[in-house]
Amino acid sequence: MCLKDKILISLIESRSFLSGEKLAEKFHVSRAAIWKTINILREEGHDIIAVNKKGYYINKIGDVLNKQQIRSFLQLKWKTLPICIYQTLDSTNSQAKREVAAGKEGTKLIISEEQSAGRGRRGRVFYSPKDKGIYMSLVIQPKLSIKKSTLITSAVAVAVCRALQKYTKNRFGIKWVNDIYLNGKKVCGILTEAISDFESGVVQNVIIGIGINLRSQQFPQELVQAGAIGIQNISRNEIIGNVTNSVLQIIEDLEDEEVLNEYRNRSIVIGHEINFEQNNIIQQARAIDIDENGGLVVLLQNGNPFVLNSGEITVRVVKKESQG
Numbered sequence: 001m002c003l004k005d006k007i008l009i010s011l012i013e014s015r016s017f018l019s020g021e022k023l024a025e026k027f028h029v030s031r032a033a034i035w036k037t038i039n040i041l042r043e044e045g046h047d048i049i050a051v052n053k054k055g056y057y058i059n060k061i062g063d064v065l066n067k068q069q070i071r072s073f074l075q076l077k078w079k080t081l082p083i084c085i086y087q088t089l090d091s092t093n094s095q096a097k098r099e100v101a102a103g104k105e106g107t108k109l110i111i112s113e114e115q116s117a118g119r120g121r122r123g124r125v126f127y128s129p130k131d132k133g134i135y136m137s138l139v140i141q142p143k144l145s146i147k148k149s150t151l152i153t154s155a156v157a158v159a160v161c162r163a164l165q166k167y168t169k170n171r172f173g174i175k176w177v178n179d180i181y182l183n184g185k186k187v188c189g190i191l192t193e194a195i196s197d198f199e200s201g202v203v204q205n206v207i208i209g210i211g212i213n214l215r216s217q218q219f220p221q222e223l224v225q226a227g228a229i230g231i232q233n234i235s236r237n238e239i240i241g242n243v244t245n246s247v248l249q250i251i252e253d254l255e256d257e258e259v260l261n262e263y264r265n266r267s268i269v270i271g272h273e274i275n276f277e278q279n280n281i282i283q284q285a286r287a288i289d290i291d292e293n294g295g296l297v298v299l300l301q302n303g304n305p306f307v308l309n310s311g312e313i314t315v316r317v318v319k320k321e322s323q324g
Contacts, residue, residue, distance in 0.1 A: 003027060005067065007034065010026070017051060017054040017056060023056070045063060046064065065113060069238075070109075070240050072237075072241070073237065081107065081109055082107070082108040083111070084109070084110050085113075088113060091117050092111065093119055095137070105139075108139050109244060110137045110138075111136045112128075114128055114135070115135050116128075118211060131215075133215070134243070135212075136209070137209045138208040139207050140206050140251060142254070144254070145202060149196075149206065152254070153178050155254055155259050156192065156208055157174045158262050159250040160188055161174065161262075164188070166242065168182070170182055172187075173267070177294070178192070188211065191208075191211075208247060212243075213227065214236070215229075260290060267287075270288065271287065284301055285298035287315075288305070291307055296308040
């Protein structure tokens with residue numbers, strides 16, 4: 001842990017002033033080094049008060065991404081989770097894939113302040129401005145069959161809803177398969193990518209990308225469905241910690257029937273007429289259920305049921321024209 005993180009954690013944990021002299025003794029550095037580091041923390045957005053003969057006191061924790069602060073919100077069994085924070089990346093999922101390809105495996109959390117090429121499903125761009133959202137990827141080794149791994153995306157959508165529900169009274173909904181909606185606007189996208197051993201039929205690594213729009217009020221014109229949750233006074237470190245807890249816990253409970261039941265209850269497409277695209281052909285149907293593998297069960301126009309699987313289709317709710 002670097003000196004900056006050590007001082008920040010000491011200030012957060014202390015409920016009173018800490019003198020520069022005591023901090024210097026504690027970390028075996030000069031008082032000048034403490035003063036310099038305090039100024040760096042202030043520049044990052046932390047409101048640190050200095051009072052002569054008393055020392056330093058943190059009045060307000062800035063919304064700066066910090067590994068130690070994130071870790072402070074993690075459950076005990078995940079306290080040692082490796083965390084990597086970047087100022088900018090093309091995509092946290094792309095970075096995760098590069099690390100896995102380079103042999104740097106193991107469960108880890110990758111976060112970036114912004115993404116220059118954030119990715120959604122089917123090559124879509126995920127808008128990722130600096131300081132306005134959370135852009136994170138979890139790398140896990142679930143040891144699941146390829147068939148069972150299809151449940152991960154659905155489960156993660158539920159996990160994210162559970163974590164974010166703490167910060168608003170309005171209910172989050174899920175647009176199949178992996179978009180989180182609030183008040184009719186998309187506020188979160190999830191992209192899961194599996195790296196499998198086809199000989200053994202086991203998924204070796206799963207990369208779970210989660211992009212959350214916290215505060216963005218302006219979006220590119222083409223993102224007409226995009227919105228923000230509007231969380232202003234909660235640090236992103238806390239939200240990242242809670243989302244990580246929720247996702248890792250639900251992966252352990254992946255085959256719990258209540259997960260899919262909650263997914264169904266949060267669905268904003270079940271019971272609606274939809275269009276879906278498959279093999280470049282657009283068809284109309286009615287969404288009627290989610291099956292045991294997370295597939296969307298639809299009723300075709302000919303009356304036959306059909307199951308849509310993730311990664312193959314695009315779904316949108318068809319708006320009914322007003323009559324009269």
